[in-house]
Amino acid sequence: MTPPTTTVLAGDGLAAGHGRTTVVPALDLAVEAGTVTALVGPNGSGKSTLLMTLARVLPPRGGRVLLDGEPITARSSVEVARRLGVLPQTAVVPAGATVREVVEQGRYPQLGPWAMMRRRDDSVMERALRLTGLLDLADRRLDSLSGGERQRAWIAMTLAQQTGILLLDEPTTYLDVRHQIDLMRLVRGLCDEHGITVVMVLHDLNQAARYADRLVALRDGTVRADGPPTAVLTPPVLREVFDVDAVVVPDPVTGRPWFVAR
């Protein structure tokens, strides 16, 4: 018997785009609680547009986004920010801000109207900085950091928000291989140990197959394949979605599918 699942975030006939351009014409997607979903697809296939529409950063052009089964538009911005943390693909660096100040911003939605009177939530801050390896850089200005260090600061800010749902757009961009592995393990651990639901855009398909429960492959704004890594990371899907002629073998460490281009 399969355990019951709860849909925490869904697109229902969702259309998404920018200005007059529709990027995602109509998409149904239900994300189950306590799972890691990777959105994959070529550049320009609509991954970021979809993720930002699910996060209510972009308004839908049609259909609805459901958060915990209710239209996300029925919730206040603060309620959404308490439930859902977003790491955009590109973020604007606030002039002069330190890592600690940026990560602290993640706390604002949790603090409520009495924020100024409360003790700073140091344990949450320290944990977010520790998990991203930023404790030693906490007092450095963000604009003095390398791309990878800055990326980790954004991730720490998103973690400090302590939401049950995380939407991450290319979180491993700029990270060296050590930090990529650390981040993927951190994401997996947040899901396995804390039941956090993650939807992330990843470019590295082998990484997606290794750390996600489900892959959703997009091309031209439509879902071309959706399922566990073994069902999606296959030669026909790689050809259809990415125009890549590939061999798929079991990853020697985990046995999950692993692709090599011919």
Ligand SMILES: Nc1ncnc2c1ncn2[C@@H]1O[C@H](COP(=O)(O)OP(=O)(O)O)[C@@H](O)[C@H]1O
């Ligand atoms: N801010 C924007 N304004 C107008 N068009 C955009 C904007 N952002 C993305 N697009 C267009 O939407 C399409 C999908 O982009 P995007 O969702 O960023 O794809 P992906 O994340 O899969 O690379 C592309 O054709 C892109 O040029």
Ligand SMILES: [Mg+2]
């Ligand atoms: Mg993108």
